[in-house]
Amino acid sequence: MKCGLVAADGAVLHRETRPTPREAGGRPILDALLETVVELGQKATADGHRVRAVGVVVPGIIDAATGTVSAENLAWVSTPVLAELKAAIGEDRPIVLAHDVRAGGYAELRQGALTGTTNSLFLPLGTGIAAAMVIDGSLVSGDGYAGELGHTRFIHGDAAEQCACGQWGCLETVASAAALARRYGARTGRTVDGAREVLELLAAGDPDAAQVWDDALTVLVDALVLYTTLVAPTRIAIGGGLVGAGETLLQPLRDGIHARLTFQREPEIVAAVLGEEAGCLGAAQMAWDRVAADESGEQTV
Amino acid sequence: MKCGLVAADGAVLHRETRPTPREAGGRPILDALLETVVELGQKATADGHRVRAVGVVVPGIIDAATGTVSAENLAWVSTPVLAELKAAIGEDRPIVLAHDVRAGGYAELRQGALTGTTNSLFLPLGTGIAAAMVIDGSLVSGDGYAGELGHTRFIHGDAAEQCACGQWGCLETVASAAALARRYGARTGRTVDGAREVLELLAAGDPDAAQVWDDALTVLVDALVLYTTLVAPTRIAIGGGLVGAGETLLQPLRDGIHARLTFQREPEIVAAVLGEEAGCLGAAQMAWDRVAADESGEQTV
Known part of the structure; x- marks a missing residue:
């Protein structure tokens, strides 16, 4: 998992890579994702930043109507990723759940x-x-x-x-x-x-x-x-x-x-x-665009 | 050529069909189109209506940047259809120049x-x-x-x-x-x-x-x-x-x-x-949508 803390101007304040527990599949992968998001938020706070929005990108089919994800190589079948993210992060910050390739394309469109x-x-x-x-x-x-x-x-x-x-x-x-x-x-x-x-x-x-x-x-x-x-x-x-x-x-x-x-x-x-970082940068860009649009709640892309 | 006068509420006030001079090709086809548009406008005025906008749909490739049309079966090659329409109709009414199938799809989308x-x-x-x-x-x-x-x-x-x-x-x-x-x-x-x-x-x-x-x-x-x-x-x-x-x-x-x-x-x-009338209805719908958006000038679709 490639992740980062990105400022409003696009500056990457922190980068890290974490393993995806692929062999464990399904639930453990989702838990690892949620843990990563929560811990990155804690790090941001500890570093004196305020987290304004969260962008998460995943592979597979992200059903816009339900916020569920089906992704064969993660063993997810209609997994309620958006609902779990909301439960982990809280309702007070926008969450964008996007497709990894679409997010990468968005980053290439905006800055690539x-x-x-x-x-x-x-x-x-x-x-x-x-x-x-x-x-x-x-x-x-x-x-x-x-x-x-x-x-x-x-x-x-x-x-x-x-x-x-x-x-x-x-x-x-x-x-x-x-x-x-x-x-x-x-x-x-x-x-x-x-x-x-x-x-x-x-x-x-x-x-x-x-x-x-x-x-x-x-x-x-x-x-x-x-x-x-x-x-x-x-x-x-x-x-x-x-x-x-x-x-x-x-x-x-x-x-x-x-x-x-x-x-x-x-x-x-x-x-x-933008190479391998495209998806991560796209996730951040989409999240900041949501802040700029002053919309709360969640969104799938 | 299928043509008509369509009211703001979608009512078709007048329908007519005119021959396309296909064998003559190229310029004569464009002239027939321009004549049709001008004469329909005259008929509308004679019938006590005010023409608010014009929608014209054609086959082929309609280049959005130039308003030119290339259509093999009309013998048009980068033919300046939009500019000719403006010259014939005047600048004071919106003109929508659209692709016949896209216009048909628009009509099916809006009312079909x-x-x-x-x-x-x-x-x-x-x-x-x-x-x-x-x-x-x-x-x-x-x-x-x-x-x-x-x-x-x-x-x-x-x-x-x-x-x-x-x-x-x-x-x-x-x-x-x-x-x-x-x-x-x-x-x-x-x-x-x-x-x-x-x-x-x-x-x-x-x-x-x-x-x-x-x-x-x-x-x-x-x-x-x-x-x-x-x-x-x-x-x-x-x-x-x-x-x-x-x-x-x-x-x-x-x-x-x-x-x-x-x-x-x-x-x-x-x-x-909507059958064969789809393109004609779509042209009218697009033209009225332009009036509703209160935009002047021309547009290609």
Whole structure:
């Protein structure tokens, strides 16, 4: 868990990272989250600050109507995260409960690679793939359900593998950092240390690494062409671990998209700039925006 | 061209249909549009009404920054429609220049099948296919470029045909009304009187009609699953000529989507209710909304 205390002007006063008790799953993860929020509040007070609002970001589906979260990799099923946060923090401060990728996109929009755009996309390629969509000037939430570009089908026929989500041929099964490592392993019988090692092998001229990389680029181009046709972003910021590949990733995406588009508006393809801290900064930004809007109570994004 | 005079309360005071000089193309079509707008204004005045605003809807890409329109089937290429409308009508009344399908979606949202929704989709299946997207309570424009679901790729490999847009395997090449008639003709060597006749043949048990219909349903399910995953609508209203097939169209779409979704929120699939008049009613609604907002000048949607 990446967390911090952030001042109204965006200055990060304190940063810390805490382990997520993933193996314990479900309730222990929620308890760890609540404990973290409470203890950070205590630290802020001890340091002479006043906590004005709390922003918490999580992965999964955040149902806007109920404030519950379903997230497979946290073993949460309609878990009442917002209600538990309110019980732990009290009613007197605004709480924003947001999706980690949407919060990251919000940070990129406000202070990062998407600054100044009104139609844009933040697409982190990490363990999984989800998207933060900025449309007509607003970050889209879809009642908590929008942006699951990683779970749209881009692989067809026999080549399609089943995704963790239950569907077949999802973008995420080929183009996520996890998929790169898994597919390289399946192809070669060798175990690699994540996508990072696949990228090293790629740079060293390994043909199997080149093939899994090529497969990923192909479906990423498909996905970006589709998104461009449907939503017309002017800029797409790629984030997550894979963007460490830099132009090795970005230039083929630009070339592939350029070759495919006909009547559509061609988006810029850039690297996201806030890195792993994007979600945390976005959470703080959303919380401060709530203070500025002078709204009390809670909100999901 | 479908046109009308619409009162503030939505009452349609006058309706008329005028021919579009399609064969003449380009400038003559624009002239016919301008003449229609001016003459309708004269009629309104002669009937004792005061024209408060003008709404014009067209197909194609309406560039929000310039007010120009590019529409292949009108032979318009960056045609300055908004500037010409201003010159013809004068500066003292608001002008809304909107996309025909988005205007239709707006009418369905305000007074039709999408009433009460905040995340929904209007998808008319006519000669072509475009979508009006309602996201987080607003009709999406994407600077005029959004909603081209008909030009996303759902047919892969050798089965993909080239679309009028220049891309390959677009939804529109299989699932539009025009595609149904064309594909039935290509399959059988017979010329049919549009999708209407294909639907009659389907009802009569014709196996070729069943096959092209089945192909259309397959890609429509693909498209609606994709849209649901990315944008999470609660309701999808299908319009256009094909919705004349009623439950023959809607029930297989519902079944197909239900079978494919895993974690996503399942949308209702309903028929649009405003028919061919949707675009015209939407244009009037948008124009009156501009009057209510007390904004002068022009706007594109």
